Amino acid sequence: MPKELPKTYNPKEFEDKWYDFWRDNKLFSPKEGKKNESFTIVIPPPNVTSILHMGHGLNNTIQDILIRYKRMCGYRTLWVPGTDHAGIATQNVVERELAQEDKKRTDFTREKFIERVWATALRHQKSILDQLKKMGCSCDWDRNAFTLDEKRSEAVKKVFIDLYNKGKIYKSKYIVNWCPRCNTALADDEVDHRDKEGKLWYIKYPVKDSNEYIIVATTRPETMLGDTGVAFNDNDKRYKNLKGKKIILPLVNREMPVIFDSFVDPAFGTGAVKVTPAHDPNDFDMGKRHDLEFINIFTEDAMMNDNVPEKYRGLDRYECRKKVVEDLEKLGLIEKIEKHKHAVGECYRCKTVIEPRYSDQWFVKMKEMADEAVKAVKNRKITFLPKRWEKVYYNWLENIRDWCISRQLWWGHRIPIYYCNKCNNKHAAYEMPGSCEKCGHNELTQDTDVLDTWFSSWLWPFSTLGWPENTDDLKKFYPTSTLVTAPDIIFFWVARMIMAGLEFMNDIPFNRVFFTGMVMDLQGRKMSKSLGNGIDPFEVIERHGADALRYTMVAIVSPNQNLKLGFPKDKNSSEIDSFEIGTKFANKIWNASRYIMMNITDDFKQVPIDKIELDIFDKWILSQFTRMVDDVNKNLENARFNDAATSIQSFFWHSFCDWYLELSKSKIFSGNEKIKNDALSLLLFILRETLKALHPIMPFITEEIYQNLPDPKISIMIEDFPQKNDKWKNKDAEIKTGKFFNMIYLVRNIRGEMNVPPDKKIDILVNTEDADLINFAKINEKDILFLTKGESLVIDTSLTKPAGSAVGANDLCEIYIPLEGIIDIEKEISRLEKEIQKVQKDFEKSKSKLENNNFISRAPKDVIEKEKSKLKEFESTIEKLNNNLDILNKI
Ligand SMILES: [Zn+2]
Ligand SMILES: [Zn+2]
Numbered sequence: 032m033p034k035e036l037p038k039t040y041n042p043k044e045f046e047d048k049w050y051d052f053w054r055d056n057k058l059f060s061p062k063e064g065k066k067n068e069s070f071t072i073v074i075p076p077p078n079v080t081s082i083l084h085m086g087h088g089l090n091n092t093i094q095d096i097l098i099r100y101k102r103m104c105g106y107r108t109l110w111v112p113g114t115d116h117a118g119i120a121t122q123n124v125v126e127r128e129l130a131q132e133d134k135k136r137t138d139f140t141r142e143k144f145i146e147r148v149w150a151t152a153l154r155h156q157k158s159i160l161d162q163l164k165k166m167g168c169s170c171d172w173d174r175n176a177f178t179l180d181e182k183r184s185e186a187v188k189k190v191f192i193d194l195y196n197k198g199k200i201y202k203s204k205y206i207v208n209w210c211p212r213c214n215t216a217l218a219d220d221e222v223d224h225r226d227k228e229g230k231l232w233y234i235k236y237p238v239k240d241s242n243e244y245i246i247v248a249t250t251r252p253e254t255m256l257g258d259t260g261v262a263f264n265d266n267d268k269r270y271k272n273l274k275g276k277k278i279i280l281p282l283v284n285r286e287m288p289v290i291f292d293s294f295v296d297p298a299f300g301t302g303a304v305k306v307t308p309a310h311d312p313n314d315f316d317m318g319k320r321h322d323l324e325f326i327n328i329f330t331e332d333a334m335m336n337d338n339v340p341e342k343y344r345g346l347d348r349y350e351c352r353k354k355v356v357e358d359l360e361k362l363g364l365i366e367k368i369e370k371h372k373h374a375v376g377e378c379y380r381c382k383t384v385i386e387p388r389y390s391d392q393w394f395v396k397m398k399e400m401a402d403e404a405v406k407a408v409k410n411r412k413i414t415f416l417p418k419r420w421e422k423v424y425y426n427w428l429e430n431i432r433d434w435c436i437s438r439q440l441w442w443g444h445r446i447p448i449y450y451c452n453k454c455n456n457k458h459a460a461y462e463m464p465g466s467c468e469k470c471g472h473n474e475l476t477q478d479t480d481v482l483d484t485w486f487s488s489w490l491w492p493f494s495t496l497g498w499p500e501n502t503d504d505l506k507k508f509y510p511t512s513t514l515v516t517a518p519d520i521i522f523f524w525v526a527r528m529i530m531a532g533l534e535f536m537n538d539i540p541f542n543r544v545f546f547t548g549m550v551m552d553l554q555g556r557k558m559s560k561s562l563g564n565g566i567d568p569f570e571v572i573e574r575h576g577a578d579a580l581r582y583t584m585v586a587i588v589s590p591n592q593n594l595k596l597g598f599p600k601d602k603n604s605s606e607i608d609s610f611e612i613g614t615k616f617a618n619k620i621w622n623a624s625r626y627i628m629m630n631i632t633d634d635f636k637q638v639p640i641d642k643i644e645l646d647i648f649d650k651w652i653l654s655q656f657t658r659m660v661d662d663v664n665k666n667l668e669n670a671r672f673n674d675a676a677t678s679i680q681s682f683f684w685h686s687f688c689d690w691y692l693e694l695s696k697s698k699i700f701s702g703n704e705k706i707k708n709d710a711l712s713l714l715l716f717i718l719r720e721t722l723k724a725l726h727p728i729m730p731f732i733t734e735e736i737y738q739n740l741p742d743p744k745i746s747i748m749i750e751d752f753p754q755k756n757d758k759w760k761n762k763d764a765e766i767k768t769g770k771f772f773n774m775i776y777l778v779r780n781i782r783g784e785m786n787v788p789p790d791k792k793i794d795i796l797v798n799t800e801d802a803d804l805i806n807f808a809k810i811n812e813k814d815i816l817f818l819t820k821g822e823s824l825v826i827d828t829s830l831t832k833p834a835g836s837a838v839g840a841n842d843l844c845e846i847y848i849p850l851e852g853i854i855d856i857e858k859e860i861s862r863l864e865k866e867i868q869k870v871q872k873d874f875e876k877s878k879s880k881l882e883n884n885n886f887i888s889r890a891p892k893d894v895i896e897k898e899k900s901k902l903k904e905f906e907s908t909i910e911k912l913n914n915n916l917d918i919l920n921k922i
Contacts, residue, residue, distance in 0.1 A: 036628060036740040040621035042576025046154035046731045050164055058748050059169045061507075071109045071511040072098055073443040073492050073541075074170065075524070076178060079119035079152040080124050082164045085550040085558055086517055088568035090348045092581045093517045093547060093672060095168045099176075099439045099727035100667045101512075102169075103752035108297065109508050111495045112163065112170035112574040114156045116179035118443040118484035119213060119221075123380050125151050125442075141441050148442045152179075162569060167577050167730045169748070174504075179444065186494035187444045187487050189462050191533060195448075195459040199396045200436075202457075204325075206315035207435050209388035210378035211348075215271055215439040216392055218483060218523075219432065222376040222385055231371035232356065235364045236261060236305070239277040239286060245270075246366050250302035250373055251310075252359070253352040256283060256339040257328040260315060265291040267302050273427065281364050282355065283340060290321045309389035325389055331439075333386050348386070371885060391436035393446060393480065401826035403430040407529055407539050416545045416670050420518060427522050434527075437484045443481030450476050492540035494769035510540045513670075517544040545670045548593040553607060554893050555595060566598045571610050574602065578729040579613030585672040585728060586612060595785035616680055617732050618724075623688050627714050630699055631705075636713040637741060647807075648694050648814075649713055650764040653756075655686045661755035663724050679725050687717060690772060697817055720753045770804045770843055771811065777839040777846045778819040778884075785837050785914050786862070790824035791853050798830040799844035837918050856919055863916045867909060874905035 037044070053059060061069070072094050076089055092114030094110060105500040126136055136144055156177065163170065176183060194200040209218040214470070232252045245261055263270040268287075277286045287306075293306050294317060298590045308318025309325045309335055318325060330336045333348045343351050346628035359365050376385045405428050407413050407422055415421045437446060447760040449458045451467035452474040458464050466473040487494070492511050496504040510532070516525060525544055528560045551557055552564040557566065571580045586817035587609065588594040661680035668677035691714075698710035719740055726733040726747050737747040744750060778795055787793065795815070799805060808815060808826045832838065835856075850856060880886050881898055890898075 034628065036621065036625040036736065036739055038625075040618050042578060042617070042731060045735045046165075046167070046572075046577055048599050049731050050167060050671060053169065053746065054172070055749060056745060058746055059110070060171050060173060061107045061109045062749075063620045064102070064107055066105040068105070068106055069508050069512070070098070070101035070106035071111070071508040072513055072515065073111045073495055073511055074113055075514070075516045075520070076113045076115035076176070076488065076491065078115050078120055078157050079155040079159065080117050080120045080287075081155060081530055081745070082158045083568060085568055085596065086547075087162075087264075087568050088166065088571075088580060089550055089588065090515055090517060090547050091166055091168050092165060092584055092668075093545065095166070095517070095581075095730075096667070096672060096727040097583065097670075099730060099748065100752060102748065103726065103750060105751070109504075110168070111169045112160070112168070112172065112178065113176035113178070114159055114493075115488055115496060116152060116177065116443065116484065118438060118440055118481060119215065119217075119380050120484075121152055122440050122442040123213065126310050136441070139831045142895040144441055163571055165577060167581065169730075174495065176491075178484070180493070182497070183490070183494050184444060186490050187482065188447045188532070189499045191447050191482070191486075192459045192461070192488060193535075194395060199399075200393060202391060202393050204389060205392050205394065205435065206312050206337055206387050206389050207392055208309075208376060209331075209333075209390070210381065210383055210385055211329075211331065212381050212383040213378060213440070216329050216388070216390065216435055216437060217378060218435055218485075221379045221900055223379045223382075224374040224376055226372055227375045229371050229373055229375070231300075231369045233300070233366035233368070234281070234305075234359060235366055236281065236303075237279045238273065239279050241276075244364075245251050245273070245278060245303045245305050246301045247305040249305060250371060251352070252355050253335075253343075253348055254307045254310050255280065255305060255355065256335070256343065256351075257307045257326045258283075258287060258513070258693055259285070259308060259318065259324040260287045260290050260321065260325060262290045262292050262304045262306050262321075263302060264297040266289075267295075267297045267685065271304060281362060282358055288321075288323070290317070290323070292317050292320065310387050312387055315389070327389050329386060329388065370658075376582065392435050393448075394433040395436055397431045397433050397530075400534055401431045403533045404428055404526055404529040407533060412539050413541065415531065416543065420521060420544075420546050423518075424521060424526060428526060434483075436486050437478075437480040438483055439479075440481050442643055443484060444487055444562065445479050446478040446482060446751045448478040452476055452479065474545050485523050485527060488524055489531040490535070492528055492532060493536050498535070505536075509536065509541050513543045513545055514541045515545045515547060515633050517549070521546070523895070524879070529576070548588050550594045550596060551850050553597040553609075554581070555593075566596055571598060573613045575610045576617065576731070578617055578732045579610050581613070582616055582676060582729050583610045583613035585677040585773075588673055599915070616684070619684055619688060620650045620722075620732060620736070622730075623683075623692060623727060624718060624722075627711070627718055628739065630711060631741070634704075635708060635711060635741070637715065638709055640713065640716060643709045643713060647764050647767060647811075648691065648757075650761045651768040652686060652691045652713075652717060653759040654761040654765055655682060655831060656720065657755045657757070657759040658682075659686075660720070660724060660753045664754065667727070676728055678730070679721065683721055683725075687721070691717075694814055694820055697814060722751050723747060723750050726750075765802060767807055770801065771807055771815075773841055774804065774808070774844055774846070775815060775818050777841060777844070778821070778848065781837045781846065781848050782819070783837050784852060784911075785848075785854060785918075786859060787848075787853055789820070792820055793824070793848050793853060794823045795819060795821045795842050796830050796833065796836075796847040796849075797824070797826040798828070798832075798847070799826065800828055801843050804843060844887060850919075860916065860919050863912055863919065867916065870905055870908050870912065874902065874909060877902045 033540050034544045042538060074094065077083055098108050098110045129135060152523055173777065208219065208222045210217055229250050231248050233246050237244055247261065258280050273289045276289050278289060280287055286838055294313060304313045306317055306323060308314050308323050309327045326338050328336060328339050330849060335346045335351050337344060346354065377383065378385055405425055408424060445459065447459055449460055449464055451470060451472050453472035454467060454470040456467050457468040458468060465474060467475060493505060496502060496509055498505060505788055528540045531917045532538060549557060556562060556564060584594060596609045597607040598610060599608055659678055662678040666678065669868060695710045695714055698706045703709060722733040722737050734747050736741055774797060805826050810825050831846045833849050833853040836849045839846040877898060881902060885894065
């Protein structure tokens with residue numbers, strides 16, 4: 032029975048319905064397809080710190096497109112969903128929550144605090160999973176994973192213990208980035224470097240037993256209290272005479288050695304460098320090389336500790352800085368102070384300025400693993416898209432330091448190391464050992480630190496498939512296929528997953544990495560909380576539906592470009608709403624489908640294409656269709672999502688709706704049942720196949736329409752993805768119809784420009800030398816008159832222009848449309864003159880605005896740009912109207 036679609040497209044009526052239907056029918060779980068090959072994606076697990084943002088919107092849409100596409104191509108597809116416990120980040124969120132209640136972490140026991148974090152984590156986790164469902168993500172929910180759940184914890188413990196036993200994990204005193212607010216070590220890449228306006232203090236250090244001074248420069252004068260040496264470049268002749276001498280550290284009166292080291296840049300400052308081994312990573316290395324003393328001067332909160340002279344103890348680092356400088360000035364030991372812009376490291380989670388700190392930490396040896404990870408990409412076992420990210424990847428891996436994996440936090444995987452309370456022997460174990468293996472003592476204590484959050488996420492591609500057990504899932508789905516991720520976690524995550532895969536699975540974790548662009552506002556600024564320019568993807572779904580969100584994102588973005596989006600907070604605002612692109616397309620699909628379906632009657636029978644006698648327009652649309660399908664396949668294979676989206680859109684909107692659907696009307700209303708049935712068969716075929724091609728990008732609307740077409744399968748999701756059919760490629764039909772459409776376009780253009788009322792029929796004269804076109808137009812005269820609302824058509828060589836005609840031309844033909852009696856020429860002339868005056872006024876106004884210095888200097892850049900483009904638009908409108916006026920005046 033033919034069905035009818037509701038009059039208007041309303042995604043709310045069916046999006047949730049279809050999602051539930053797909054889930055209920057288990058369509059997201061892997062099925063054997065005709066390819067006998069797997070296609071697997073593991074989701075980059077969103078952090079349970081909050082709900083999803085637009086970056087997730089883009090990232091997960093792309094993953095779903097790939098999964099749906101490959102499923103329809105006959106692969107055994109699996110998309111593993113999950114979330115990340117996000118150690119430091121989630122702990123911070125909860126600490127901020129507590130601060131609102133005037134409480135802090137240390138008001139709780141460790142267990143109680145963790146309980147509290149779990150509650151927050153699970154709350155966010157639920158919202159995140161709901162959001163992924165809203166977006167249409169076809170994840171296999173039976174395999175949902177969390178980086179801190181039991182299975183993933185087993186994997187983490189195994190990896191730690193194995194690496195420890197192999198000697199690849201070690202504990203060491205080391206200089207680490209320390210956040211004085213979070214009270215934890217941070218990995219190098221957890222530190223954000225920001226240029227700040229600071230100062231450079233030049234301090235005089237007296238040389239012992241002489242009147243000489245050495246001048247050192249520093250941006251952190253308070254750290255001088257921890258200095259244990261002064262260094263020069265080994266080739267610096269200026270300071271040769273200081274060899275073997277001692278320096279007296281002011282304020283502390285410590286005697287310090289002079290050292291010579293190639294690290295020191297003789298051209299920087301005075302060429303003399305103070306050395307603070309416990310509070311600067313470079314000085315740490317020098318301190319090791321020259322066996323200097325390591326003096327820690329800060330507490331965990333960056334207050335001065337008991338290793339500094341009494342008067343400074345207990346001061347915060349910045350208060351201490353002031354006091355130190357004051358005291359040095361009193362002693363006349365400040366040579367000068369200069370303004371100095373330099374990079375300051377901040378905690379990536381709480382933005383507190385970090386302090387390098389010498390402390391006990393756990394490390395993973397990285398060099399060997401990094402070398403293997405470089406090879407995997409160099410040997411093309413893994414490919415990066417876009418390719419430019421390879422360079423960034425190599426650069427980091429080739430300069431890698433050991434990975435500091437201990438964090439002084441409570442939320443996370445606790446380090447599986449147990450210390451004997453008697454002899455302090457270390458045991459790496461899954462559970463608390465019964466007794467010390469060295470001394471037999473039966474009281475042991477677990478290390479209090481937790482592991483860096485990435486220590487669980489780097490195992491994600493195989494821990495989610497059941498590792499360390501040798502599961503069927505691992506056999507079927509590992510290595511996974513494509514990883515879709517934002518480029519900002521290329522080191523944190525992508526590189527480390529490659530290392531972990533090679534180390535623990537002896538195989539790469541994925542074949543391909545697709546790096547998405549950044550999501551920005553219309554002014555090109557990154558979306559951020561502090562700017563308040565973020566867009567909530569779920570508000571977009573609320574207003575436009577998930578299909579419009581998905582289509583817009585992939586249609587706008589290109590592989591090398593970031594994504595610029597606008598979305599007014601207020602529904603009725605006149606600001607740009609980028610997502611209307613998606614809504615408009617969805618409406619177009621809806622209305623065209625609705626029109627086709629309205630013409631299907633009970634006695635309709637679908638005829639196969641090869642049983643239909645095709646005319647040239649049928650041949651042309653099939654040729655266009657097969658080209659589109661070929662394009663879409665190639666583009667989806669190569670992750671050019673925008674090209675795939677625009678290729679479908681342009682085919683459907685322009686070729687199919689604008690031309691073919693119009694042309695088919697003469698057949699549908701021909702009164703001949705066979706002609707009508709054939710025409711509808713072709714229309715339905717192309718509609719259905721185009722819906723299939725579009726399904727990965729717009730899953731809901733395509734399912735809704737598909738289910739209403741005659742004879743649907745269970746779901747469009749499990750239909751075969753359309754493939755090209757070279758038989759249908761028809762260059763001849765494309766050229767001929769191309770000429771024909773261009774001619775009709777000229778006629779329609781004149782109708783529009785000359786304001787010909789829609790109900791007025793016109794006479795058309797076409798002057799052309801092109802025999803093909805003449806022939807073609809004569810055969811299809813009826814169609815031309817139908818498409819142009821024409822009364823008569825004359826097409827020939829050497830026609831002369833009748834008096835009172837409007838003219839249009841392209842490189843093939845000239846069109847004459849006599850306007851006498853069609854429009855009131857006098858009236859049209861005066862209308863145009865008025866219109867020109869009006870636009871002229873707007874033009875003047877805009878022009879004087881742009882000449883006004885006050886406006887130019889005060890208005891924001893984007894407002895000025897907008898004004899400039901308005902001016903251009905006025906200008907071209909005036910030109911066009913003047914041309915039209917010219918034509919009329921010549922009549
Ligand atoms: Zn912090
Ligand atoms: Zn012991």
